[in-house]
Structure formats: structure tokens, C-alpha cells
Amino acid sequence: MANTAPEPRLITLTAPMIPVAAAIHQAAFDEEGWDIRALSELLAMPGAQGRFAIGAGDQPLGFLLSLHILDTAELLTLAVDPVIRRHGVGIMLVRDFLANAKHGGATNAFLEVAEDNIPAISLYKREGFVSAGRRRDYYRRSGNIRVDAHVFRYPLAQI
Numbered sequence: 369m370a371n372t373a374p375e376p377r378l379i380t381l382t383a384p385m386i387p388v389a390a391a392i393h394q395a396a397f398d399e400e401g402w403d404i405r406a407l408s409e410l411l412a413m414p415g416a417q418g419r420f421a422i423g424a425g426d427q428p429l430g431f432l433l434s435l436h437i438l439d440t441a442e443l444l445t446l447a448v449d450p451v452i453r454r455h456g457v458g459i460m461l462v463r464d465f466l467a468n469a470k471h472g473g474a475t476n477a478f479l480e481v482a483e484d485n486i487p488a489i490s491l492y493k494r495e496g497f498v499s500a501g502r503r504r505d506y507y508r509r510s511g512n513i514r515v516d517a518h519v520f521r522y523p524l525a526q527i
């Protein structure tokens with residue numbers, strides 16, 4: 369049977385949507401999830417942008433926050449509701465981020481991701497991000513466990 373589910377649509381993440389975004393972030397990152405205050409502060413930063421993916425029946429599916437300063441766009445966070453994983457929402461948000469960065473005049477796009485985050489690293493590599501280094505002990509997990517960050521960049525000139 370053909371899949372007739374509509375494509376998710378992307379809308380600008382505005383302040384009234386932050387509580388829903390925080391709930392998705394906490395479901396996506398467990399105890400490392402960001403709360404309403406943290407997300408509000410990030411979204412209020414000059415150059416911050418947020419995009420929300422919405423599904424059928426206005427179901428919130430996931431979101432991406434980014435920071436655009438001069439010629440650089442940074443992907444700050446990306447979270448997809450665990451109930452809708454592997455349906456293309458993450459890659460849709462990343463492609464939208466790259467297109468917006470390019471459209472806004474950025475020449476560099478980058479992000480940091482925990483070295484053990486296989487789903488996210490797989491997504492970024494598949495999309496064409498390339499490794500640009502490593503930050504030692506960048507993330508702190510419960511139990512005082514430290515995890516390195518991989519830094520990935522995207523060559524925006526190629527799109």
C-alpha cells in the first residue's frame with residue numbers, strides 16, 4: 369500500500385513553542401536535555417534561529433536550533449521525538465539549516481557532537497559533513513564521565 373502520510377512541514381520556532389521543544393529535547397537527550405529556560409536563553413541570543421518540524425494533525429516532531437554570526441552558522445542542537453525516529457525528520461531539519469545558512473551568506477557551517485552519538489554522526493556524515501577535529505572531554509555525563517566531541521564542518525560552497 370502506498371504511503372500517503374503528508375511530508376512534515378517546517379515552521380519558525382517561536383517563544384510560545386519552547387515548552388514543547390523542551391519536552392522533545394528532554395525525551396531525546398534524557399538527563400542532558402535542555403529545559404525551557406535554557407532554550408529561551410539560546411533562542412534570545414542575537415543570530416539564533418529555530419525551526420520546528422510539524423506532522424499530520426499539527427503533531428510536533430522535532431526541532432533544530434542554530435546560531436548565525438557573520439559568515440558562520442553553528443548547529444546548536446537537533447532533537448527528534450523518539451516516537452518518530454528514522455522517518456527523515458532529522459535530515460529534513462539539517463538540510464533546511466544548511467539551505468538557510470547558505471541563503472544568509474554563511475560560508476562555514478559546523479557543529480559538535482558526542483563521539484558516541486552514532487545516530488547523529490551517521491546522519492551528519494551521510495549528509496556530507498566532514499570531520500574538523502575533536503574537543504577532548506567536552507561533554508560531562510552523570511557519574512562525572514567525560515566524552516569527547518567531534519567537530520564537523522560542512523563545505524557550504526558546494527551547495
Ligand SMILES: CC(C)(COP(=O)(O)OP(=O)(O)OC[C@H]1O[C@@H](n2cnc3c(N)ncnc32)[C@H](O)[C@@H]1OP(=O)(O)O)[C@@H](O)C(=O)NCCC(=O)NCCS
Nearest residue numbers: 396446447448453454455456457458459481487488490491
Ligand atoms: C540524531 C537524530 C536527530 C536523527 O533523527 P531522525 O529523524 O531519526 O533521523 P532521520 O530519519 O532523518 O535519519 C537520516 C539518516 O541518518 C542516519 N541515522 C539516523 N538514525 C540512525 C541510527 N539510529 N543509527 C544509524 N544511522 C542513523 C541514517 O543514515 C538515516 O538514514 P536512513 O534511515 O535512510 O538509514 C535523532 O536520533 C535524535 O533526536 N537523537 C537524540 C538527539 C541527538 O543526538 N541530536 C543530535 C545532537 S548533535
